[in-house]
Amino acid sequence: MITGTPKPIEEILEMLEPYDNIILAGCHGCVTVCRVGGEKEVQVLASTLRLAREAAGRKIAITEISLERQCDPEYVEKLRPYVSDHQAVLSIACGAGIQFLAEKYAITPVLPGINTGFLGVTERQGEWAERCQGCGDCVLHLTGGICPVTRCAKSLFHGPCGGSSQGICEVGKDVKCGWQLIIDRLKALNQLENYGKLKPYKGWHTSRDGGPRRILREDMI
Amino acid sequence: MKSGSNLEKVLAAGHFSVTAECGPPRGADPEVVRKKAAYVKGNVDACNVTDNQTSVVRMSSLAGCLLIKEEGIEPLIQMVVRDRNRIALQSDLLGASAMGVRNILCLSGDHQKFGDDPQAKNVFDIDSMQFIHLVKSMRDEGTFPSGKKLDGAPKFFIGCAVNPFADPFEIRVPRLKLKVEAGADFVQTQCIYNMKKFKEYLELAKKQGLHEKVKILAGVTPLKSAGMAKFMKKMVAGMDIPDEVINRIAAEPKEKQAEKGIEMCIELIQELKEMEGIAGVHVMAIEWEEKLHEIIGGAGLLPRPVVE
Ligand code: SF4
Numbered sequence: 259m260i261t262g263t264p265k266p267i268e269e270i271l272e273m274l275e276p277y278d279n280i281i282l283a284g285c286h287g288c289v290t291v292c293r294v295g296g297e298k299e300v301q302v303l304a305s306t307l308r309l310a311r312e313a314a315g316r317k318i319a320i321t322e323i324s325l326e327r328q329c330d331p332e333y334v335e336k337l338r339p340y341v342s343d344h345q346a347v348l349s350i351a352c353g354a355g356i357q358f359l360a361e362k363y364a365i366t367p368v369l370p371g372i373n374t375g376f377l378g379v380t381e382r383q384g385e386w387a388e389r390c391q392g393c394g395d396c397v398l399h400l401t402g403g404i405c406p407v408t409r410c411a412k413s414l415f416h417g418p419c420g421g422s423s424q425g426i427c428e429v430g431k432d433v434k435c436g437w438q439l440i441i442d443r444l445k446a447l448n449q450l451e452n453y454g455k456l457k458p459y460k461g462w463h464t465s466r467d468g469g470p471r472r473i474l475r476e477d478m479i
Numbered sequence: 480m481k482s483g484s485n486l487e488k489v490l491a492a493g494h495f496s497v498t499a500e501c502g503p504p505r506g507a508d509p510e511v512v513r514k515k516a517a518y519v520k521g522n523v524d525a526c527n528v529t530d531n532q533t534s535v536v537r538m539s540s541l542a543g544c545l546l547i548k549e550e551g552i553e554p555l556i557q558m559v560v561r562d563r564n565r566i567a568l569q570s571d572l573l574g575a576s577a578m579g580v581r582n583i584l585c586l587s588g589d590h591q592k593f594g595d596d597p598q599a600k601n602v603f604d605i606d607s608m609q610f611i612h613l614v615k616s617m618r619d620e621g622t623f624p625s626g627k628k629l630d631g632a633p634k635f636f637i638g639c640a641v642n643p644f645a646d647p648f649e650i651r652v653p654r655l656k657l658k659v660e661a662g663a664d665f666v667q668t669q670c671i672y673n674m675k676k677f678k679e680y681l682e683l684a685k686k687q688g689l690h691e692k693v694k695i696l697a698g699v700t701p702l703k704s705a706g707m708a709k710f711m712k713k714m715v716a717g718m719d720i721p722d723e724v725i726n727r728i729a730a731e732p733k734e735k736q737a738e739k740g741i742e743m744c745i746e747l748i749q750e751l752k753e754m755e756g757i758a759g760v761h762v763m764a765i766e767w768e769e770k771l772h773e774i775i776g777g778a779g780l781l782p783r784p785v786v787e
């Protein structure tokens with residue numbers, strides 16, 4: 259899922275400074291699962307903002323709406339009847355959702371209420387961790403199902419570097435060395451021979467470095 | 480000869496080689512480099528110039544190399560893949576070779592979080608293994624990775640670094656083997672304090688015949704004090720300093736610890752010199768270049784051979 263964290267309330271209040279009538283838009287997708295942008299978070303954030311603005315002596319009217327997904331045109335349309343009656347939309351979906359709203363409602367300011375994080379998993383309740391950087395050319399079959407691009411702090415293809423110590427990465431005590439994990443898993447799978455081969459230079463053109471990406475499925479169009 | 484560098488010649492002639500390192504200054508003053516160079520000169524076969532080590536911004540390693548070269552020292556350029564993509568790496572390789580730098584050390588580089596600019600974007604377009612391969616293919620095939628022909632191939636004696644003390648231990652020799660296959664001509668090791676572990680590593684490497692395929696230069700760093708030893712053990716990832724080493728230097732009164740550190744370093748070099756499979760020593764006297772002559776001379780490695 260795509261994860262995120264709430265923006266500091268002061269930052270949101272500053273963004274909302276020019277407005278006193280907005281939509282606060284949540285999303286039922288990933289951000290609901292990681293508890294940062296779902297219906298419940300919309301409610302909580304809306305009341306916090308109302309209270310803060312009231313205390314500041316400038317009330318704000320907030321219409322609370324949560325869409326099934328903000329990254330799908332069908333659902334984004336559902337916002338249309340409301341948008342023209344408001345000065346701005348504060349979205350607490352991921353960056354993709356926020357942008358999609360901005361694109362569809364060209365003359366209404368759309369503001370980010372969360373900081374979008376990474377593609378990750380729920381390791382346990384309240385803890386999410388990154389797993390994939392969407393590099394566009396997956397090598398998990400060679401690395402024991404553990405991503406060197408994401409899990410190694412230097413995205414090395416032939417780790418572990420000299421900074422790997424007792425399973426911990428040189429960047430910090432609570433960061434596991436991705437390459438230690440890869441070696442351990444390759445060993446468990448009896449695939450350590452995968453380690454001994456020089457891997458071709460990674461083609462980053464399939465990643466963000468090739469420019470904004472697009473997937474076109476002719477069979478579906 | 481692959482590069483015709485002095486270091487390559489000294490090693491090819493069967494001499495026990497000596498390299499040292501010189502960290503460029505945190506500023507644009509060339510005098511700092513020249514001063515260090517004066518301590519290095521005559522004591523080594525080549526001198527590494529570090530590349531923004533620990534991600535702290537310093538004068539570029541290429542500029543440092545040229546400055547020490549002007550002083551009559553053979554430079555060994557360190558290049559990390561942290562800050563440059565393959566375009567910049569290739570370009571700098573060509574520039575360094577054009578300016579007469581004949582030795583290179585291909586490194587990943589410490590993560591930027593250790594330096595003054597932890598918010599910087601890192602690059603890591605290719606890794607150090609692939610960088611070795613890149614230098615080798617430019618040198619030996621005379622082509623860019625794209626396959627296009629070079630107008631004059633860069634000439635480098637290609638080095639890499641290994642840390643026999645990092646984890647997991649079992650992958651350390653396979654990783655060296657991979658570096659050799661990628662094209663490394665020589666390897667400089669992380670500072671050795673834990674001799675027992677190093678010997679274990681060397682035995683495994685020898686079993687694979689790696690000492691015959693790559694020149695192994697053993698890294699040493701003289702300890703200035705017990706405090707420095709404790710600090711390094713605690714703060715430097717992958718640094719292995721056994722307690723008995725720390726105890727030995729700590730047993731001396733403070734004012735005698737530096738002297739003891741040098742004595743221990745000389746002993747270590749003498750032991751390494753006798754070991755089969757060790758082709759030379761790499762003395763990293765960090766901000767202590769003035770002691771190089773004493774250490775290298777003390778180990779009986781002076782004068783340095785002149786090989787034509
Ligand atoms: S290799 Fe690429 S696609 Fe596969 S998990 Fe890693 S970043 Fe994601």
Ligand code: SF4
Binds near residue numbers: 411
């Ligand atoms: S310690 Fe491990 S995860 Fe960290 S940079 Fe080195 S190889 Fe990558």
